[in-house]
Amino acid sequence: MSAKKTEIEIYDTTLRDGAQSRGINFSLEDKVRITKRLDDFGVHFIEAGWPDSNPTDGEYFKRIKKHKIKNARIVAFGRTRAKGRTCAKDATIQALLRAEPDALTIFGKSWDLQAEQVLKVSLKENLKIISDTVKYLKKKGFFVLYDAEHFFDGYISNAGYAVDTIMAAADAGADRIVLCDTNGGSLPSFIAALVCEAVSKTGAVIGVHAHNDSELAVANTLAAVEAGATHVHGTINGYGERAGNANLCSIIPNLMLKMNFKCIPKKNLARLRELARFVCELANVPMPGNLPYVGDYAFTHKAGAHMDAMKKMAHSYEHIKPLLVGGSTGTVVSDVSGRSNVIELAGQLGIDITGDAHKRTVRAVLKELKELGYGGYRFEGAEGSFELLVRKHLGVRKEFFSLEGFRVVVDKRASEKIYSEATIRIEVPDGKEFMVAEGNGPVDALDNALKKALLRFYPSLGEMRLIDYKVRVLDERDGTAASVRVLITSTDGKGVWGTVGVSENVIQASWKALVDSIEYKLLKDGL
Amino acid sequence: MSAKKTEIEIYDTTLRDGAQSRGINFSLEDKVRITKRLDDFGVHFIEAGWPDSNPTDGEYFKRIKKHKIKNARIVAFGRTRAKGRTCAKDATIQALLRAEPDALTIFGKSWDLQAEQVLKVSLKENLKIISDTVKYLKKKGFFVLYDAEHFFDGYISNAGYAVDTIMAAADAGADRIVLCDTNGGSLPSFIAALVCEAVSKTGAVIGVHAHNDSELAVANTLAAVEAGATHVHGTINGYGERAGNANLCSIIPNLMLKMNFKCIPKKNLARLRELARFVCELANVPMPGNLPYVGDYAFTHKAGAHMDAMKKMAHSYEHIKPLLVGGSTGTVVSDVSGRSNVIELAGQLGIDITGDAHKRTVRAVLKELKELGYGGYRFEGAEGSFELLVRKHLGVRKEFFSLEGFRVVVDKRASEKIYSEATIRIEVPDGKEFMVAEGNGPVDALDNALKKALLRFYPSLGEMRLIDYKVRVLDERDGTAASVRVLITSTDGKGVWGTVGVSENVIQASWKALVDSIEYKLLKDGL
Numbered sequence A, B: 001m002s003a004k005k006t007e008i009e010i011y012d013t014t015l016r017d018g019a020q021s022r023g024i025n026f027s028l029e030d031k032v033r034i035t036k037r038l039d040d041f042g043v044h045f046i047e048a049g050w051p052d053s054n055p056t057d058g059e060y061f062k063r064i065k066k067h068k069i070k071n072a073r074i075v076a077f078g079r080t081r082a083k084g085r086t087c088a089k090d091a092t093i094q095a096l097l098r099a100e101p102d103a104l105t106i107f108g109k110s111w112d113l114q115a116e117q118v119l120k121v122s123l124k125e126n127l128k129i130i131s132d133t134v135k136y137l138k139k140k141g142f143f144v145l146y147d148a149e150h151f152f153d154g155y156i157s158n159a160g161y162a163v164d165t166i167m168a169a170a171d172a173g174a175d176r177i178v179l180c181d182t183n184g185g186s187l188p189s190f191i192a193a194l195v196c197e198a199v200s201k202t203g204a205v206i207g208v209h210a211h212n213d214s215e216l217a218v219a220n221t222l223a224a225v226e227a228g229a230t231h232v233h234g235t236i237n238g239y240g241e242r243a244g245n246a247n248l249c250s251i252i253p254n255l256m257l258k259m260n261f262k263c264i265p266k267k268n269l270a271r272l273r274e275l276a277r278f279v280c281e282l283a284n285v286p287m288p289g290n291l292p293y294v295g296d297y298a299f300t301h302k303a304g305a306h307m308d309a310m311k312k313m314a315h316s317y318e319h320i321k322p323l324l325v326g327g328s329t330g331t332v333v334s335d336v337s338g339r340s341n342v343i344e345l346a347g348q349l350g351i352d353i354t355g356d357a358h359k360r361t362v363r364a365v366l367k368e369l370k371e372l373g374y375g376g377y378r379f380e381g382a383e384g385s386f387e388l389l390v391r392k393h394l395g396v397r398k399e400f401f402s403l404e405g406f407r408v409v410v411d412k413r414a415s416e417k418i419y420s421e422a423t424i425r426i427e428v429p430d431g432k433e434f435m436v437a438e439g440n441g442p443v444d445a446l447d448n449a450l451k452k453a454l455l456r457f458y459p460s461l462g463e464m465r466l467i468d469y470k471v472r473v474l475d476e477r478d479g480t481a482a483s484v485r486v487l488i489t490s491t492d493g494k495g496v497w498g499t500v501g502v503s504e505n506v507i508q509a510s511w512k513a514l515v516d517s518i519e520y521k522l523l524k525d526g527l
Helices: A028-041 A055-066 A091-099 A112-119 A123-139 A151-157 A159-171 A188-202 A217-226 A248-258 A266-283 A304-312 A339-348 A356-374 A383-393 A442-454 A459-463 A506-524 B028-041 B055-066 B091-099 B112-119 B123-139 B151-157 B159-171 B188-202 B217-226 B248-258 B266-283 B304-312 B339-348 B356-374 B383-393 B442-454 B459-463 B506-524
Strands: A009-012 A045-049 A073-079 A103-109 A143-149 A176-181 A206-210 A231-234 A402-413 A419-428 A431-439 A465-473 A484-491 A496-503 B009-012 B045-049 B073-079 B103-109 B143-149 B176-181 B206-210 B231-234 B402-413 B419-428 B431-439 B465-473 B484-491 B496-503
Touching: A009 A248, A028 A045, A028 A055, A028 A266, A028 A465, A028 A496, A045 A055, A055 A073, A055 A091, A073 A091, A091 A123, A103 A112, A103 A123, A103 A159, A112 A123, A112 A151, A112 B304, A123 A143, A123 A159, A143 A151, A143 A159, A151 A159, A151 A176, A151 A188, A159 A176, A159 A188, A176 A188, A176 A217, A176 A231, A188 A206, A188 A217, A188 B217, A206 A217, A217 A231, A217 A248, A217 B188, A217 B217, A231 A248, A248 A266, A266 A339, A304 B112, A339 A356, A339 A383, A356 A383, A383 A496, A383 A506, A402 A442, A402 A506, A402 B506, A419 A442, A431 A442, A442 A459, A442 A465, A442 A506, A442 B506, A459 A506, A465 A506, A484 A506, A496 A506, A506 B402, A506 B442, B009 B248, B028 B045, B028 B055, B028 B266, B045 B055, B055 B073, B055 B091, B073 B091, B091 B123, B103 B112, B103 B123, B103 B159, B112 B123, B112 B151, B123 B143, B123 B159, B143 B151, B143 B159, B151 B159, B151 B176, B151 B188, B159 B176, B159 B188, B176 B188, B176 B217, B176 B231, B188 B206, B188 B217, B206 B217, B217 B231, B217 B248, B231 B248, B248 B266, B304 B339, B339 B356, B339 B383, B356 B383, B383 B496, B383 B506, B402 B442, B402 B506, B419 B442, B431 B442, B442 B459, B442 B465, B442 B506, B459 B506, B465 B506, B484 B506, B496 B506
Parallel strands: A009 A045, A009 A231, A045 A073, A073 A103, A103 A143, A143 A176, A176 A206, A206 A231, B009 B045, B009 B231, B045 B073, B073 B103, B103 B143, B143 B176, B176 B206, B206 B231
Antiparallel strands: A402 A419, A402 B402, A419 A431, A465 A484, A465 B465, A484 A496, B402 B419, B419 B431, B465 B484, B484 B496
């Protein structure tokens, strides 16, 4: 082992290729929140979208400039120029420039048949398209990554030509050449051999972009790294079209803990599980319990013989210490089950509960988290609710109001507009308040009524706005009725925060999340 | 490539190691049914259980004898003899014999620390335990497989000793020596090197048993085969403790289609997907859509650019022909789709709109899809709504009822239970129906009221149940109010379908999805 570890660049494409997953559609706000988390975590590149493919992606590149991104380069994705058109006159290319990202990834054809049958250009013309596009973007001053689409299939079809395409990109000055196993059908040994050849022939920094169609995406990525690739593409939880992309949540710990490479800052690895769950919540899809490293069952033992051996020898059935990736042995329902996680997460929110003085508080928080976790609560994406919970146990949570009751009515007549109104009765500092409001649906009406009732005492609530609302039905367990978990995202124009509520009744769950959101805002304002 | 393909033995442990999955518990009947399916499919060994660990497994070995098993050997699983006891006096060993299986698999310790700290025997004594047990079972006339538990971790701790343990088993006459990556932490290159060494030192038939803790179980299995292993363990769908076992549903097609090995009869491979779903149904767990080869999304394309290329060149984005494993090319209809997606998806739903006669229909569907897409509709996971839309344009959609109006009331008093009720007024075939119902929240109440009102005319609605409900707030655009998209999943015990609704009001969006769901059910029932 060398004294200095090789660094492998992590290129996250959750927001672009991951968003190709069936059932996953990120909102603009989701994209911004995930970008900030990935940046905090320490990935090197964040591929955020295709500027001219849809309005959300276009808007994203404007919005993200208002945020401070500390480590990562924000990447826009697009294709090489269209045939018979110059880059200057290609609308897609121009949209890439206008997005003003930190880096650009463009994909081109490495497979001879694809160039001829899909692009309908000659092989020679295809090389010129690649070369022209890279040169043009480099001249415009961009950091350019070239995605060699179908490189491995292309090599089987016409090895010499596939290599010519990446030589064209390298000669034109591409900063990274990424070999894509677009169809996910290649085997590790083949990937390794071709990465070797690409490294030696181009002299460029070679990357790999793998898909999981053969359940080999992680292995193919590691094989590429062993063969000399130093740049890897993937997504959080392996999200992506068909069987998904290479899963960064497995690749990163494998590279760092088992192969001794450097990727993200070492101390951040313990936040892997938290990151995985955060993205999962915003994607609004269930988290498979058996996901390696980050799933609820990743370190959970069912066999009696295993549990017994674990007692006698702690690492009997664990391939790594779970804490290294933010997990814990036997984690089942609670997402933040260790003391250190609680302290760490509170620290991130600016609450110091380290040291002996806070031992009891940490224990109490942990106990409540476990109980809530069992009831279906998850706090990823709901930092607001988590902070309120910690503050409650620190004895510094305040009650701003208390509920006497509410009623929501939704009315619809044949073709007329639907109408939602809520009445609410709360106790406030100087007595009782009774208020009515309407809204786009019962939760919105309730939110409006509550804010209207409180505005006289807390004028800053006027700045608040609900920007996302997600509902998830939880599994039925042991004959009890199904619960729903509601995740609310709010903003006051300065910050964005998430809160959570769980109940058998969706309005009740929403109410809990709403109340947390308002309390959190008042707390932030120092009230 | 040699003229005669090497045969790789498939050893299925779904019923034993797979049953260690959290949430999976097979009944005796399940086990018998799965055994017969696996046998039909053509696996070589079926590890069915541990005869003295529980009554179900004990009973299984009696029951299975009443069935004709054509190809597979039925295997009982157990451990080497306990310390200080002869095999003849070891209850576990005797239970194995009494089960009278076709073969026996016994596991022993390869890791020096495990022998000393868990078994609490000397290293020498451990070798004698392994040797004694194998010899005893061979003398009793059994086909004996030896599972070298923790072989790879053991090798790191004490390489010479780990090899001594498998030599002991081989010298005692074990028919197969299986190297187990019990903790799932090893990398493919390490697995390959050790398999090589085991093959050359023991001269035995070497097998591999991998776990997926590093998301490398499939790759590790293939690496072992490349290094000379000819016997592989795994489970259907990768079921198993923690992150699961090696997934036979990926290993088998990889070996046969990509590495040119023989495993199961070639014609049976097309039943892979059916087998995967069968086991999934009996395990009573959801089937992840992104499972390679067998998942619903394994061959599904969302990106418009991909669909376009697929039309021009069929294998553009498919690593194998889906039919080889019993799958088919799927399509996700979203706002980025083209004509080809629409025709393809309709075809999958059994609606033929190919050919010139349907050109206008396809165009009309596409136009409405784009408009709906702009309004926030997405049809992935909402095939029910998509089918209704196509049928509408084909002029074969029927109106079963029409809405006059509804009212939903949600009531909450301080600490009392929240209460939701819905009244509904609809026109039905013989006049008007007015109904009231309650529920867990407004949508549930509305769903209950609507079904109650319709039940008299359409009794089959009584079979219907809402199994998932998702809400997503869509981005605000150009000052218009935010919309919400509601995705509902329903079942009638036979099928599962999804429907979608979009509106500024969440109740209205839910109502649309509910109505589609009911219409779809009635359509399916031929009403």
